[in-house]
Amino acid sequence: MDAVSASLDDLPLRSDLRGQMPYGAPQAPLPVALNVNENTHPVPEEVADDILDSVAHALREVNRYPDREFTALREGFADYLGHGLTADHIWAGNGSNEVLQHLLQAFGGPGRTAFGFAPTYSMYPLLTRGTGAEYVSGTRGVDYTLSAESAAEQIADAAPDVTFLCAPNNPTGTPLGVDVIEAVYDATDGIVIVDEAYQEFAPRDSRSALTLLPGRERLVVSRTMSKAFAFAGARVGYLAADPALIDALRLVRLPYHLSALTQAAATAALRHAPEMLAMVDEIVGQRDRISATLDALGYHPYESWTNFVLFSDVDDPAATWQALYEQGVLIRDIGLPRSLRVTAGTEAESTAFLDALASLGPGGAHGVTEERG
Structure with a gap:
């Protein structure tokens, strides 16, 4: 093509996206x-061999749509997480970012706000703006820690529809106590997302937010296979929450959003969790x-x-x-x-x-x- 390429300024881009920078x-x-x-x-190698066998088997039926409910994979995640969870408590997507996007599509959106304590994961504001909601930043202490009292006060003042708690925090590595999670949950009527992408690297005796799920229908605990499972290239993230919240995510997910090959690879990897x-x-x-x-x-x-x-x-x-x-x-x-x-x-x-x-x-x-x- 000989014509000069257009720039973003030439396109009818949403006004709230103008001037924004993509993740990089x-x-x-x-x-x-x-x-x-x-x-x-x-x-x-032995795990890779089993994954390859599982993917090869899935390829034989790749002409058919995958299991829309990715039942076997959800059962695998429930078994891995424990804490009495069942497949009904589990959701998954193509990386934890898609899982977070589903949550924002269901509970954020135009006219709503999402809140995070800066500095934290850089995708939170990008995902929030991408779904049409407004992102609000709170603050941490000078050593990047977050106390229950400060967190609850900031949440009560901001009254967000969605709150992100990165535990442990990225990019600082800072631990987050369950007392902070409890205080934040009690201070809001919105959804509270505890992002435990790095939980497997925390001390073995540290409490996961999974222990707080019973009786808290607005609490979500998200995880990823990218880090501890060495599965970054496979793009598999998941979350645990009340079954009613899982039903809400079905309203916004794309049809058959997890491919048969992704489901096969992740299910095989979970069989080899140790x-x-x-x-x-x-x-x-x-x-x-x-x-x-x-x-x-x-x-x-x-x-x-x-x-x-x-x-x-x-x-x-x-x-x-x-x-x-x-x-x-x-x-x-x-x-x-x-x-x-x-x-x-x-x-x-x-x-x-x-x-x-x-x-x-x-x-x-x-x-x-x-x-x-």
């Missing part, structure tokens, strides 16, 4: 990529090693119950990010002052990051460079 994290073919909190361990989760302890060990080494290098690592570490006291985050990039190490500049975030990878990957950072000297690289994070 650098994807670069570097030897050590530790910027998007992936599980960098490969799926164990093997898939065996790498979690190793990742937690590398996370704690990274935190300890960062502290020894003069940085300030924040407490993390996730598979990543946020650290501050970086003199020039953009320059440090660029210097690591040039050494083949990709981490994340998330825009917090004097801070960077790194995913805990394999032992070799974590060592490569720590060695590269140490080579930059105290405070990291200095000087003004183009920000690439």
